[in-house]
Every structure is written in structure tokens, then in C-alpha cells.
Amino acid sequence: MYFLLLFLGFVTRLFLVPIPGFKADIAFWKGWGLAVADRGIIWLINNTNYNYPPGFAYILDFIGKTYKLFADPYNIDQYWMDNNLLYLFLFKILIILSDIGIVFLIIKISKKLKMEWGWLLASIFFLNPAVLFDGVIWGQVDQFGLFLFLWAIYFFIDEKPKLASIIFTIAWLMKWQNILFIPIFYLFIYKKYSFSDLIKSFAVSLGTFAIIIFPFWFYREMASLLNLFTVNSNWFPWYSLNAFNGWWIASGLNGMKISDKTLVLGIINAKQFGLLLFSLFYFIASLNIFLAKKEESLKQFVLSSALVILSFFHLLTQSHERYLFHLLGFVIIFYFFKIEKKLTHTIGLLSIVSLGIFLNMYVSMAFNYPDQVYWPFSTETTRSLTLYISMFQIVTFIYIFVRYFSSFIRKNYLWVVAASVVFMGFLITKNYSYFLGKPISLTKITPVGIQQDYLKPMINMTVESARGVKYWNRLSNNYYFYNQGIGAHANSEISYGLGKRFSKLITDFGIDTEAGDQNKAVFIIQGDGRELYRSKPKGKYDLPESISVSIYGIDKLSLIVQKTGESNNGLHADWLNPVLIR
Amino acid sequence: MDTKNKEEDFVVEAGKKNLITINIVILVIFLLIIGGVYYWVSKTSKGQQVFPAGINYLLPKGEEAKKPVLLYDFAKLSESSDWVTYKGKAYSYSFQHPKALAPLSFPNDKSDAVTFKVNELPPEQSLLLTVEIVSSRDKNLVGKPEEFAKNYWKFFSGLSGLNKIEPITNEKGLKGYKAAYLVKGSKTVTSDNYFFQVEGNDDILLHIGDIFPTEGKAVLNRLVNSLEYLK
Numbered sequence: 001m002y003f004l005l006l007f008l009g010f011v012t013r014l015f016l017v018p019i020p021g022f023k024a025d026i027a028f029w030k031g032w033g034l035a036v037a038d039r040g041i042i043w044l045i046n047n048t049n050y051n052y053p054p055g056f057a058y059i060l061d062f063i064g065k066t067y068k069l070f071a072d073p074y075n076i077d078q079y080w081m082d083n084n085l086l087y088l089f090l091f092k093i094l095i096i097l098s099d100i101g102i103v104f105l106i107i108k109i110s111k112k113l114k115m116e117w118g119w120l121l122a123s124i125f126f127l128n129p130a131v132l133f134d135g136v137i138w139g140q141v142d143q144f145g146l147f148l149f150l151w152a153i154y155f156f157i158d159e160k161p162k163l164a165s166i167i168f169t170i171a172w173l174m175k176w177q178n179i180l181f182i183p184i185f186y187l188f189i190y191k192k193y194s195f196s197d198l199i200k201s202f203a204v205s206l207g208t209f210a211i212i213i214f215p216f217w218f219y220r221e222m223a224s225l226l227n228l229f230t231v232n233s234n235w236f237p238w239y240s241l242n243a244f245n246g247w248w249i250a251s252g253l254n255g256m257k258i259s260d261k262t263l264v265l266g267i268i269n270a271k272q273f274g275l276l277l278f279s280l281f282y283f284i285a286s287l288n289i290f291l292a293k294k295e296e297s298l299k300q301f302v303l304s305s306a307l308v309i310l311s312f313f314h315l316l317t318q319s320h321e322r323y324l325f326h327l328l329g330f331v332i333i334f335y336f337f338k339i340e341k342k343l344t345h346t347i348g349l350l351s352i353v354s355l356g357i358f359l360n361m362y363v364s365m366a367f368n369y370p371d372q373v374y375w376p377f378s379t380e381t382t383r384s385l386t387l388y389i390s391m392f393q394i395v396t397f398i399y400i401f402v403r404y405f406s407s408f409i410r411k412n413y414l415w416v417v418a419a420s421v422v423f424m425g426f427l428i429t430k431n432y433s434y435f436l437g438k439p440i441s442l443t444k445i446t447p448v449g450i451q452q453d454y455l456k457p458m459i460n461m462t463v464e465s466a467r468g469v470k471y472w473n474r475l476s477n478n479y480y481f482y483n484q485g486i487g488a489h490a491n492s493e494i495s496y497g498l499g500k501r502f503s504k505l506i507t508d509f510g511i512d513t514e515a516g517d518q519n520k521a522v523f524i525i526q527g528d529g530r531e532l533y534r535s536k537p538k539g540k541y542d543l544p545e546s547i548s549v550s551i552y553g554i555d556k557l558s559l560i561v562q563k564t565g566e567s568n569n570g571l572h573a574d575w576l577n578p579v580l581i582r
Numbered sequence: 583m584d585t586k587n588k589e590e591d592f593v594v595e596a597g598k599k600n601l602i603t604i605n606i607v608i609l610v611i612f613l614l615i616i617g618g619v620y621y622w623v624s625k626t627s628k629g630q631q632v633f634p635a636g637i638n639y640l641l642p643k644g645e646e647a648k649k650p651v652l653l654y655d656f657a658k659l660s661e662s663s664d665w666v667t668y669k670g671k672a673y674s675y676s677f678q679h680p681k682a683l684a685p686l687s688f689p690n691d692k693s694d695a696v697t698f699k700v701n702e703l704p705p706e707q708s709l710l711l712t713v714e715i716v717s718s719r720d721k722n723l724v725g726k727p728e729e730f731a732k733n734y735w736k737f738f739s740g741l742s743g744l745n746k747i748e749p750i751t752n753e754k755g756l757k758g759y760k761a762a763y764l765v766k767g768s769k770t771v772t773s774d775n776y777f778f779q780v781e782g783n784d785d786i787l788l789h790i791g792d793i794f795p796t797e798g799k800a801v802l803n804r805l806v807n808s809l810e811y812l813k
Contacts, residue, residue, distance in 0.1 A: 035639035049636040083629030
């Protein structure tokens with residue numbers, strides 16, 4: 001019976017392979033795969049917009065090279081077609097293998113823990129529409145990450161922490177989301193085993209890491225690797241990347257239109273607030289492992305991992321629609337670890353979680369590639385529907401948190417209260433000056449948008465400082481030095497999402513001492529697109545000017561520097577000691 | 583006794599052989615079905631080229647000049663708040679577009695065409711918006727926008743037929759049709775063409791062609807939805 005279901009799932013997948021899916025993602029796989037197959041991993045990272053982990057590049061390399069055996073990837077009329085069946089097959093067959101691997105691990109974990117219904121739950125996973133949609137239809141690789149993570153858990157059940165560490169290291173070098181689990185992963189090893197095992201696990205992890213990133217240290221390109229690790233932090237700086245969560249609702253159901261640098265609480269922006277909330281929940285997840293009995297710690301690690309992935313999706317900005325995928329595997333193993341004791345409850349919870357994930361991905365696909373799905377609603381109706389999907393997912397999050405963590409919090413409320421106090425303390429400390437109505441330096445607020453013709457604006461330094469340590473220089477005008485300010489270069493526009501919080505901007509401005517003396521620029525202040533102030537043309541030897549501009553009721557404040565003549569050469573322009581008054 | 587055992591062994595052996603044969607036959611049939619489906623899909627589906635956005639690699643060095651280059655980060659443009667209004671010179675249409683894209687129009691152009699340099703084609707061969715004067719194409723199609731859109735391919739020797747057509751209404755309430763056409767001698771179809779009716783003037787249609795690469799679809803959608811015609 002179960003074999004038949006699994007076979008059905010396999011055949012369904014094979015029939016779904018020709019669907020082009022999320023075309024932009026597949027185009028990236030093709031482009032990056034061809035680059036790494038032709039030029040190697042370091043060239044890929046230094047010369048393209050590759051922003052996935054290094055491990056995934058090897059998979060793309062394998063597919064790229066295999067493709068070359070059967071067809072010509074340089075035939076642009078064939079390779080780049082969205083219905084390139086050979087490429088779709090080569091890529092999606094790996095996704096299918098990952099799905100099969102997850103099925104295999106679900107069954108193995110159930111057997112290892114002497115629990116029934118492994119085959120049933122594995123079959124449900126394999127036929128789950130959310131799993132099918134994310135992988136073989138969309139063309140995403142979340143299953144790679146889940147497969148390796150579950151494998152690591154299997155090794156833990158088998159009491160092999162070192163092997164688990166090797167697999168886990170591969171997991172986060174294959175799919176970034178797994179980085180989230182690093183702290184609780186090693187915390188669990190320390191809790192379940194010993195400090196010595198923790199060190200050994202670190203050592204094998206480091207060894208695995210060194211092998212996977214071999215080309216980087218061998219060719220002395222570690223800086224490229226470091227860049228790859230950090231490049232994603234502001235790749236899409238929006239409230240929500242079609243993740244239907246609280247940020248999506250807060251954005252007015254248009255998460256990719258509101259910058260997450262917009263202020264939401266005093267001078268704390270959405271991204272910072274999300275990070276703080278996430279940290280609070282991460283602390284609870286860590287505490288759940290740290291305070292667990294040794295024999296219960298693996299169970300609690302699984303539960304905490306689920307909380308981490310839920311918090312990641314719901315609390316952080318810049319979350320993608322697919323980021324709950326791991327939960328589809330976690331909820332199933334809840335049953336084997338007796339986190340959820342009743343099979344019917346497990347299947348019920350899995351159905352609820354799957355429904356939310358499926359709808360979120362389906363609607364995202366309808367937004368981006370309406371030709372890939374059947375969706376009978378207009379864009380505006382769909383936006384309204386996303387409100388209900390968001391609320392449904394938020395309620396699911398609250399339900400899971402309350403159901404599985406309420407007794408833990410009751411027992412350990414002092415810890416949680418202490419963490420909440422730290423959380424609140426941070427909010428208050430950060431907003432101390434704001435709450436007291438004191439002036440706030442604009443340099444403390446992250447812009448929502450920056451456009452500049454040369455280098456990038458620098459905080460409390462001249463623009464030339466952006467070239468590196470050797471060029472660091474203090475802000476000044478005619479050798480009058482300022483401690484605070486923004487070093488810009490014409491033409492530039494720096495925008496802030498102030499959320500109508502302030503009434504006045506007071507600032508000095510002028511051309512920096514390090515500037516050339518050939519050209520002049522005007523300084524413009526705009527509020528919500530309306531010009532509030534425009535200076536006379538300023539050159540290197542003009543003294544700084546001081547102004548106070550009313551910004552009452554202004555949401556978006558823009559500081560603009562424009563060249564007045566033909567050239568902007570050497571126009572290093574400074575906003576000096578800019579402060580906001582409530 | 584021995585003979586009986588040998589007979590039983592023979593039967594079991596024969597049964598195993600039959601089972602293997604049946605399995606092989608099932609496997610072959612299964613592979614033929616899947617292969618057949620793939621063959622059918624590859625022969626019938628009309629795909630389009632999709633290139634990765636941003637800085638990317640499409641061909642080895644030396645041949646890179648041939649590759650299509652993405653001139654803008656369309657994802658950012660589509661979400662940008664920095665959009666401005668373009669107004670027609672001869673006709674009173676207007677639409678919004680990203681400030682970063684400079685409108686290119688043509689002196690004394692009766693069709694009041696405008697475009698952007700967003701692909702590798704010369705702008706005059708890749709027009710975004712033209713005002714179609716229906717009577718200059720076919721007098722019988724005046725006041726019949728759907729018929730015009732359905733038969734538009736007939737005005738071009740490189741097209742062989744209509745692929746699909748559907749009625750649309752943009753966010754400003756302009757009604758019209760979205761159509762794509764078959765390219766003669768290949769399996770491909772053209773990008774989408776939009777034909778919007780102008781209230782009170784049956785002889786003109788606002789024709790928008792999708793000149794954007796696939797990554798620019800969101801920019802086009804936003805632009806199309808901002809199209810207006812003032813009386």
C-alpha cells in the first residue's frame with residue numbers, strides 16, 4: 001500500500017518535471033551552473049551575482065557539466081528557453097532524489113525510535129502538495145537543506161555527534177537557512193554529550209568546512225568567501241519578500257514596497273525590531289535545550305529547531321515565502337519524538353502548516369508567473385486574500401508556540417522574564433534620547449535608499465574613506481572639523497523613512513576640505529518628494545552653512561546633492577552634524 | 583521424492599523468471615510513457631528565453647558580445663517609488679515609468695511612439711507604445727478593437743497567426759486586449775501586445791509592446807496599469 005503511494009508520488013513528480021516553474025530561479029541555476037562549470041567556483045563568486053552557499057555551487061557545477069554531455073549550453077536559443085526539458089530534468093531529478101532521501105530518513109528515524117506509522121507519515125510527506133510545489137514545480141532546493149538536517153538528526157539518534165556535525169556543516173554550506181541552527185546545534189551537543197565532544201564536533205565541522213571551501217583558501221580568495229557570507233544581509237531590503245506574515249500585513253499587503261529601514265518604534269527600524277524579536281524567541285529556543293534533561297535534549301532540540309524556523313519566517317523582515325519549508329519535516333518527526341503524542345493531531349497540525357505554506361507559495365507564483373498556475377482572482381483581490389493567509393499563518397505560529405512552549409515558559413518564567421527585560425531594556429536604551437525629546441543624530445538612522453554617482457555615503461567620514469583604510473579622513477570644511485555627519489559625493493540622494501516622527505532637521509553642509517576646487521554643487525532637502533530647501537551653489541572654499549528646516553509630518557526625508565555644472569569631479573559634499581528634533 | 587523437488591524448483595525458477603520479465607515489461611512501458619510525455623511536451627510547448635537578472639554569465643569569453651545584456655536591475659526598478667509620468671506629444675495619453683529609463687521619441691512621428699532602451703535592439707525596432715491608426719491598417723476594422731488585435735499579425739510578414747488573445751482592463755479603467763502571435767518558421771511566439779481602446783475615438787488604439795526582458799515583466803505591468811488617455 002505505502003509502496004504504491006510512494007510510487008504514485010514518484011510518478012507525479014516525473015510528470016511535473018517539464019513545468020518551467022519559477023523561471024527566474026531556474027535561469028539563475030542555469031547561469032551560475034554554466035559559470036561554475038566553465039570557470040570554476042571562485043570566478044563564479046567574483047564575477048556574478050551568485051548569493052547561495054558555496055556547497056550549492058558544486059551541485060550546479062555537476063548539473064552544468066552533465067548538461068554539456070548531452071547538449072550545447074552555448075546555444076542560447078535552446079539552453080535559456082524556459083521549457084528546456086533536459087535542464088529541467090537534470091535539475092529536478094536532484095530535487096526528487098532529495099525528497100526520496102527525506103522519505104527514507106523519516107522511515108529510518110521512526111524505526112530507530114521504535115515508533116509506528118513511519119511509512120504513513122513518509123507517504124504523506126511525499127504526496128504533500130506543499131512539498132511538490134516547492135520542489136518539482138517551483139524548482140527550489142529547500143529539500144536539500146531539510147534532507148541534510150534530518151540526516152544530522154538521524155546521526156544524533158544513533159549517538160554519532162561527529163557524523164551529525166559533518167552532515168550539518170554540509171547542510172548549511174548547501175542552504176543558508178541551516179545557518180540559523182548553528183548555535184542551538186552545538187548547544188545541544190554540549191548539553192547531550194560533553195564539552196570534549198563539543199570540541200571534537202567543532203573540529204570535524206571545521207575540517208568539513210575547510211574541505212568544502214578548499215578552492216578559496218588554496219587560491220587565497222577567502223575575502224570572496226567572506227563577501228559571499230555577508231552579501232545576503234541586505235539583498236532585498238524590504239518588509240517581506242512575499243512571506244505572508246506580520247510584516248506583510250504591516251506593509252499594507254505589499255511587503256516588497258516598504259523598506260525595512262523604515263522607523264517603526266522610536267528610532268528603531270523594522271529590520272532591527274525584527275532582529276530583536278527574533279533574538280528573544282531564539283533565546284527561548286536555546287533555553288529549552290539548555291534546561292532540558294540530558295535524555296530529553298534531542299527531543300527539545302527538534303522542538304527548538306521548529307521554533308527557530310517559525311520565528312525566522314514570522315519575526316524577521318526580508319523573509320521569503322518558502323522559509324517555513326523545514327517545518328514540513330519537523331512536524332512529522334514531532335510524532336516520533338513524542339512532542340505530539342497523537343497521530344491524528346500530528347497529521348492535523350501538518351495539514352494546517354502545509355496549507356499555509358502551499359497557499360503562500362502558490363499566490364507568490366501567481367504574483368510573479370501567473371502563466372504557471374491557475375489563479376482566477378485579480379491582483380487586487382489576491383492582495384486581499386494574502387491578508388487572510390497571513391493571519392492564518394500567524395495564528396498557526398501562535399498555536400504551535402502556546403501548545404508546545406507554554407508549560408516550559410510557566411516552569412521557567414523567571415528566565416523568560418529576564419530575557420524580556422533585556423529585550424525591553426534594549427528598546428528603551430536605543431530610544432532613550434528619542435523618548436526624552438533630545439536631538440537625534442541623523443547618522444544613527446539607516447537610510448531607506450541611497451543613490452550616489454561615486455563611491456557610497458560614509459558615516460562620520462569623508463566619502464573618499466570608502467576606498468579603504470588608507471583613505472580614511474575626518475569630515476571637515478575649510479579645515480573646520482566635525483565629529484558627526486555624512487560624507488557624500490555629487491550627485492547623491494540619501495533617503496530616510498522617518499514615519500512622520502520629527503518636526504525639524506538642523507544641519508550644516510558644505511564641500512569637504514579634501515574636495516577638488518573646480519566644481520560646485522547645490523544641497524537640496526526634500527520631504528515626501530517636495531522641495532523643502534535648496535542652497536546656493538557651494539564650492540570648496542565656501543564656508544559651511546547652517547540651516548533648520550521644518551520636516552513636520554514628513555514620512556520620507558531626502559538629502560540631495562547635485563552638481564551645478566557639467567562635471568561632478570571632486571565634489572565631496574558633506575552633511576555636517578545633521579540632527580533631528582521631535 | 584527427488585523428482586518432485588526438482589519439479590517444484592523448476593516451477594519456482596520459472597515463476598521468478600516470469601516475475602522478472604513482467605517487471606522489465608512494466609518498467610519499459612513506464613519509461614515509454616514518461617519518455618512519450620516528455621517528447622510530446624518538448625514538441626508542443628512554446629517556450630520563451632529567460633535570462634538571469636543582474637550581473638551574470640551566459641557564454642564563454644569571446645562570444646559574450648552576442649549575449650543579451652540586462653541593462654537595468656528591473657526588480658529594483660519595478661519596486662522603486664521613483665516613477666515619473668510621460669505624456670504623449672500628439673495624443674493625450676500618459677503613463678508612468680521609472681525615472682531611470684529615459685523616454686525616446688521620434689520627431690514628427692504620426693504614431694506618437696515612445697520607447698526605452700531596455701534591450702539590445704535599436705530603439706526604432708523595439709517600440710514600447712505606438713498609437714495605432716486603425717483605418718491606416720484596415721478601414722474595415724475601425725471600431726472593432728478585438729478584430730484588430732486578432733488580425734494584427736496579418737500586417738507583418740514575419741508572423742503566421744494568432745497565439746492567444748484575452749480582454750483586459752488596466753487599473754485606470756482602460757479596456758482592451760492582450761494578444762501574442764506566432765512567429766513564422768519557428769516554434770516561438772511574440773511577447774505580449776496590448777491594445778487599449780480610446781473612448782470617443784474608434785480609429786485609434788494605444789498599442790503597447792513588451793520590449794522588456796523577462797526580468798522586466800513587473801516594470802511593464804506597472805507601466806501598463808498606469809496608462810491613461812485624457813479627453
